[in-house]
Amino acid sequence: MAVVDEADAPAREVRLAEEDVVLEVKDLRMRYGTTDVLTGVNFVARPGEVVALLGPNGAGKTTTIEILEGFRMRSAGEVAVLGVDPAHGDENWRARLGVVLQSWRDHGRWRVRELLEHLGLYYAPYSTDRIRRPWDVDELVEAVGLTPHAYKKINKLSGGQRRRLDVAIGIVGRPELLFLDEPTAGFDPEARREFHDLVHRLADEETTILLTTHDLDEAEKLADRILILVGGTIIADGSADALARRMSTEAEVKWTIDGQRFVHSTLDATGFVRELFGKYDTAIADLEVRRASLEDVYMAMVHEFESGRADAAIREFEEVTR
């Protein structure tokens, strides 16, 4: 058994590198003038995976996405998107990608269905047996919830409706890889829920999705894997749970005894609750244990990184002055 495993292992790795990786970024660097925006970004994405890229403003999220989309040249590093270097991606490669852009007032005189049908024409020659392109226009309008507005002029749509149209335009060619840059900015809660359902549906159909968002709750709900980009590099890469475990952040325990409320923060919630029941048993009511949310983890990581950087700066300063 062990022998077979050993023989299989290297072959599996090669297969991973060639077929099962949709997105591969190695030591990506970007410099504008003398400012380093990306200082070595590394990550991969596999088919059907939903990856969320989080980070504070100015961390380089948009720059990273634009490099992957082929809209921006990188300074250094290796990037493969669907096996192709985006700096040299051809139209054939372009047809397999979906980009959701933030619209403003373009195509204002077009009607919703008319524009989607038109943009679909460009993808028809790239249809394969496996992936039928473009997406049927009526189904697509339905999927993004714009059926009641299909014949409306685009400049008459509300902000949220426009955003759904942006998403529809991004997926009209049934992309194998979809880039979503802050997809739900300006959505009401219902539209957000519908959008999340759509993302799950796309992921089920083996569409790989890379999204950026400021909504950590959304990232937690949608993403299989979360990347945290701070200071031009990825400081964390894993599922929301894995990140929470790694940070060992405190859980919050709330309970009441005789109508009086208590709150306690602890690293070992299970142990604490056991102890609590040992002491008070049936007197305890309204017990609530809240594990650290992604937001807590994110804040803790960004803070840790930034204070770490401050420490490094102080050390550097001390070395210089010594």
Add this chain to the structure above:
Amino acid sequence: MSPTMAAARAGALRGRIELRQTFTNPQDLWNYLFPTVAFLVVLFFMKGAAVPGTNFNLGSRTLPSLLGMNVAFTGLVTLMMSLALEREDGTLLRAKAIPNGMLGYLVGKLVLVSGMLLASMVIILVPSSMMLSGLALTSPTAWLTLLWVMALGLVATLPLGAIFGSLFSNPRNAGVIMMPVMGLVAISGIFYPIASFPVWLQGIAQVFPIYWLGLGMRSAMLPDELAAVEIGESWRHLEMVGVLGAWAIAGLVVAPIVLRRMARRESGSSVAQRREKAMQRVT
């Protein structure tokens, strides 16, 4: 069907859809009608005036010259303005994000601008020619000349529109190009024959397409005797093809380079930046 062929056909369809949209939009309708209204006013003030040295109605000479100017304006200004505007609002970025989208976009623009030119020609020509005497638009050769001058004029001016449209990142700055163009109109013999102008001024006018487009249209629509009041006492078709052809070739060489450079720089953040700037102007 090959992908480029599909995109070209999609582009042609795009041009037709956008052309149709211009007929239902008040702003566009006004742009179609304004030159006609302006011309009818000009015509009113020219009543009784004659082309110097002849007893030919000056108004009838001005109509073809104006049509020539209209070709240059449509080719240059319409394309320039829409490129500048659609770069700002992200239309071009969308085109860039879809396979062969840029090709489709450009084909669409060519169809749109050609269609708009044809429409505006008809709108000016129909009421004006009914009010004017002495036009020689009865023979098929006259119409044929009108069409080939128009086509050549578009080929000469559209690439210029694409170049200028790519250079201005702010559509409101694109207006500065209008000043020299208006100056050129003044010295290009659109409203008055330039044979009486100083020779150096005539020389400048003859470098640019507007003069030649006016001349070409006059050659199509006026009786041949009127050639006598032109420079060289001839319609000079050969020279016209030479000058317009040179502009066309120069434009077709430079335009793809400038367009490609412009397209390469488009990205989500560059559009977002322009949007922010535009928003600041509004508030």
